Amino acid sequence: MDFLQETGILTRQSGVSTGTKWQAGEGADIASHSPVDGKLIATVTGASAAEYEYLVKTAEAAFRKWREVPAPRRGEIVRQIGDALREKKQALGRLVSYEMGKSLQEGLGEVQEMIDICEFAVGLSRQLYGLTMHSERPQHRMYEQWHPLGIVGIISAFNFPVAVWSWNAALAWVCGDVCIWKPSEKTPLSAVACQRIVAEVFERNDVPEGVSCLLSGGREAGMWMSADGRVPLVSATGSSRMGQSVAATVAGRFGRSLLELGGNNAVIISKDADLDMALIGTVFGAAGTAGQRCTTTRRLIVHKDVYERFREKLVKAYGQLRIGNPLDEQYHVGPLIDKAAVETYLQAITACREQGGRFIVEGGVLEGAGFESGCYVKPCIAEVRPDFPIVQTETFAPILYIMPFSTIDEAIEIQNNVPQGLSSAIMTLNLREAEQFLSCAGSDCGIANVNIGTSGAEIGGAFGGEKETGGGRESGSDAWKAYMRRQTSTINYGKKLPLAQGIKFDI
Known part of the structure; x- marks a missing residue:
């Protein structure tokens, strides 16, 4: 495959x-098998503890030089x-698609996100601003400035094998930090x-x-960074359980953690929604990337007056989804990342049935020509009650739970009413409903959208969520502050030394 040669991938x-x-x-x-066809792409050798130590010492030395380079x-x-990206x-996008299993357009889109965050970071490099404050003491000036932290450890997940790393690295680099990247062991070649x-x-x-350091390895490599006092910030993307472990370890040494964890995202379909628009957002949000986005639509809350009509549209749309090789642009849905993910998908379907769910679009594993990897599954839809335990759980697969409602409240x-708080959306043409959803009494998620789905975010806004999603923010807005330390400074340009609050201390 040409794209493997173009990206320099060796056996x-x-x-x-x-x-x-x-x-x-x-x-x-670390053996990287493609979920597209089950073939071994290449084998990557991971780091030993001694090699990790070498990376950290090299990064420490580099930081002392890099922080002195002017931010612009x-x-x-x-x-x-x-520009290099x-x-x-094309080659990197195809590699991402082949190694991870997402559609080619999504693979190319992920690389475009990397390009976009580089452009954002360029502008940011001239805007690492602080504030100037008036002092209560005469002939004094107060101001704040921001300094680089040092080594930033980045732990990324398989579903966005390159983009989320770039969100962190591009910002960290312009802030004057150096980075050690521990990629997912499921997608080492993209890294x-x-x-x-x-x-x-x-x-x-x-x-x-x-x-820029690369630290390939398993769970232990991430824990090396989490426990290392020389790494002041660890940015981790993954499951809530993984995030709890990282957060506890980092906090135990008074370090900082930036967490982007699980999502259990819902779309509310109002009786005043444009149902055709809502259908597009829902289907892509639920089936795109085979349900393996942290922003995937997992719950659909539909007003009772349009429930039957929208359900009919949804079932018809799912019948038109084409599942197959993600490198072929005629297909909408590719495979899950591996057979372990398939097993989790099947277990969730079983649990849903046992708890009383009724499937209106059946799931299952696809077999036969083109599906030899055993990782291709059918996107499915189940009618449920919102309090089912399985509905409260994030399953990284294309399972959509649908339920009715009567009032916007x-x-x-x-x-x-779920533990996670990443992304949310409402489809409505009713201004009052939209504003209520966006108010402090509305969605409790880090992302709240009106008339677009839960999936997909622009790099200009801060990305992240609340509750078990971890509270971290990456990418745009003022997310850069996570990668720096704040310093408040006071300058006395007078001839006396008055104390704050008028305190007298004569000697």
Whole structure:
């Protein structure tokens, strides 16, 4: 496959790098099988504890140099990374699609997100601003400034194998930080390809080794960073259970964690909704990426007056979904990441039936020609009650739960009554309903949309959620502040030293 050659993927390679330099990878082997066809793509060697120590020491040395580079110059280098990603967009997008299983258009879209965040970071590099405050003391000036933290550890998930890393890395780099990236062991090759692209740009610009480090490995590699006091910030994307472990470990050493965890996202369909528009947002939100987005639509709350009509539209639309090789653009839905995910999908369907759910679109595993990997499943829909335990749980698969409501207050209560709080949406042409949904008494999620679905977010806004989603914010807005430390400074330009609050201390 040409895209493997273009991204430099070898049959066997190291996943441990400080930039242009690659270590042997003396840890466990990580085999990357494509869920598209079940074939082994390549084997990556993970890091040993000794190699991790080498990465950290190299990163520490690099930070002392990188923080002194003017922020606009750091931004210019990140701009060049964006250009390099443009050149490799087709090849990298195909690799992401083949290794992870998402559709080609989504794979290309993920690379475009990387390009977009680089552009955002370039502008940000000239806007790392603080405030100037008036002092209560004469001939004094107060101001705040922001300094880089140091090493930022990034733990990314398989469903967005490159984009979420770039959200963190691009911002961290312009802020003056250095990064150690621990990618998902399910998608190590996409990370290797990104490291090579970045390393070429850094080498051209004489950026020291260690500004971008790659740490391939299993759970233990993430825990090394979480427990390491030399890593002041750990940004982790994954399950809520994983996030609890990371947060507890990092907090135990007074470090910072930035968490992007589970979602159990709902769309409310009002009786005043444009049902055709709502249908598009719902189907893509529920079936896109085979239900493996943290922003996937998992619950559909439909007003009783339009419930039957919308359910009929939804069933008809699901009947038109085409499932198959994600590299072929005629297909809407690709495979789940692996057979373990398929088993979780089947267990959720069984649990739903046992709890009283009724499937109006049946699920199941696809077999036969084109489905040899055993990872292709049918997107399905079940009528449920909102209090079913399975409905309270995030299942990373294309299972949509549908339920009716009578009043907007009831719908919002159902929407909020789950442990997770990432993304939410309401489909309505009723201004009062829309404003209530967006008010402090409305959605309790970090993302709340009107007349668009739950899935998909622009890099200009801060991305993240509340409750068991972790509370972190990445990407746009002022998310950059997570990667820096705030310092308040007071300058006395007078000839006396008055104390604050008028305190007298004569000696």
